[in-house]
Amino acid sequence: MSRKARLGILISGRGSNMESLIRACAAPDYPATPAVVISNKASAPGLEKAALAGIPTAVVSPKEYPNRIDFEKQIQEILLNHKVDIVCLAGFMRVLGQTLVEYWSDRIINIHPSLLPDYPGLNTYQRALDDKKAESGCSVHLVTADLDAGPVLVQRRVPILPGDTAETLAARILEQEHIAYPEAVRMVAEKVLNSAPA
Ligand code: GRF
Numbered sequence: 692m693s694r695k696a697r698l699g700i701l702i703s704g705r706g707s708n709m710e711s712l713i714r715a716c717a718a719p720d721y722p723a724t725p726a727v728v729i730s731n732k733a734s735a736p737g738l739e740k741a742a743l744a745g746i747p748t749a750v751v752s753p754k755e756y757p758n759r760i761d762f763e764k765q766i767q768e769i770l771l772n773h774k775v776d777i778v779c780l781a782g783f784m785r786v787l788g789q790t791l792v793e794y795w796s797d798r799i800i801n802i803h804p805s806l807l808p809d810y811p812g813l814n815t816y817q818r819a820l821d822d823k824k825a826e827s828g829c830s831v832h833l834v835t836a837d838l839d840a841g842p843v844l845v846q847r848r849v850p851i852l853p854g855d856t857a858e859t860l861a862a863r864i865l866e867q868e869h870i871a872y873p874e875a876v877r878m879v880a881e882k883v884l885n886s887a888p889a
Pocket of ligand 1: 707
């Protein structure tokens, strides 16, 4: 079996995008494998799902560190210990600092529930509804120092239907997220593996 790119998946909550990546990685020809799941919250339901799938997990709570630099140093140490090749932010609700983002440049990915550059930040569903948009969707993008502004790798669109609420729209977009994230990780993994020394 040829080498697979090792994923470090960062979560804060339910972890359904993490699960979509774990499912994709189960296919023999998928070019990536989950190496570690890290949460900034001990209560994140995704942690148990990762553990049940046999993936090492870690909690790095910002409350236990005097500042963001030390918090992120701990995350970095875990990523390096697990020989991670690609960092996947999957509902990770913290903005990462420049040092970490630059270290992983081109190998750190995020999924966002809007058609970027529309609606970076929070409350994407309600903002799309308020603007009476005909469609919305999700974007998987490389992470750069600017919030939700890195190059887009994959986008998937959904219609906004009469009577939609933030909840119904979120559910429709989430289905597409679960397709888009594995597609984007495949692209980055193939690139990383092709550029790695033999
Ligand atoms: C997703 O909607 C994702 O786009 C956003 O946060 C949510 C995380 O959901 N960044 P989950 O934890 O992956 O289920």
